[in-house]
Amino acid sequence: TAAPDLAGRHVVISAGGTREPLDPVRFLGNRSSGKQGYALARTAAARGARVTLVEANTRLPDPAGVDVVHVGTAVELRAAVLAAAADADAVVMAAAVADFRPAEYAAGKIKKKDGEEPAPVVLVRNPDILAEISAERVRADQVIVGFAAETDDVLANGRAKLLRKGCDLLVVNEVGEHRTFGAEENEAVVLAADGTETPVPHGPKEALADTVWDLALPLFH
Numbered sequence: 607t608a609a610p611d612l613a614g615r616h617v618v619i620s621a622g623g624t625r626e627p628l629d630p631v632r633f634l635g636n637r638s639s640g641k642q643g644y645a646l647a648r649t650a651a652a653r654g655a656r657v658t659l660v661e662a663n664t665r666l667p668d669p670a671g672v673d674v675v676h677v678g679t680a681v682e683l684r685a686a687v688l689a690a691a692a693d694a695d696a697v698v699m700a701a702a703v704a705d706f707r708p709a710e711y712a713a714g715k716i717k718k719k720d721g722e723e724p725a726p727v728v729l730v731r732n733p734d735i736l737a738e739i740s741a742e743r744v745r746a747d748q749v750i751v752g753f754a755a756e757t758d759d760v761l762a763n764g765r766a767k768l769l770r771k772g773c774d775l776l777v778v779n780e781v782g783e784h785r786t787f788g789a790e791e792n793e794a795v796v797l798a799a800d801g802t803e804t805p806v807p808h809g810p811k812e813a814l815a816d817t818v819w820d821l822a823l824p825l826f827h
């Protein structure tokens with residue numbers, strides 16, 4: 607069993623992928639399964655933390671001993687994360703949050719009309735939850751961890767994202783149609799605000815999760 611080095615800590619983790627509805631039957635979504643976020647929740651609970659898991663559209667059973675909040679959209683995920691973050695020692699944003707949502711929601715199913723071209727889908731920006739909680743810092747000693755899902759120029763994009771988002775740690779992982787999403791394993795480089803970079807070799811998502819907690823621990827003080 608793991609050392610209870612997170613005992614007395616409350617950690618908030620987001621997992622899964624948001625779905626942004628177009629109409630009652632369709633949505634814009636992404637390929638996140640939630641497995642990386644659930645691995646973070648399980649490992650934190652095993653290390654003694656009180657865990658709030660904000661889950662969007664996974665098909666995973668609630669982990670034992672974890673408070674789970676179920677949400678659908680980015681706006682709902684923001685509300686749940688902000689509410690739980692108020693008394694959290696750490697917030698880890700492993701969810702794949704849609705940057706944009708359809709500007710309009712059609713109350714009835716959008717119909718195709720004979721001889722008409724499809725109407726363009728107009729998008730508007732979603733709130734950037736990670737940037738918001740990093741800027742506001744409801745608690746000065748709160749540790750905020752983001753993930754960066756990149757398909758190219760992985761490290762350069764990750765370094766720029768760490769600065770832009772303002773979090774303490776950023777876990778940079780490469781994703782693709784058949785890479786990382788839904789897999790049991792992951793590999794990553796964890797970037798810290800002080801410039802240190804910790805490579806995590808290919809292995810179970812739990813191993814990456816434990817490295818995230820190892821790197822977060824010394825930042826609590």
Ligand code: PMT
Nearest residue numbers: 639640641642699702703734735736752753754755787788
């Ligand atoms: O769920 P799995 O199948 O196990 O796959 C794991 C994963 C690939 C989803 C995970 O490891 C991962 O990389 N999660 C972050 C995905 C993502 O949204 O990355 P991003 O580079 O688009 O966003 C950067 C960070 O900002 C993330 O922490 C994200 O949660 C956050 N964000 C993004 C947009 C937004 N509007 N608000 C946010 O808070």
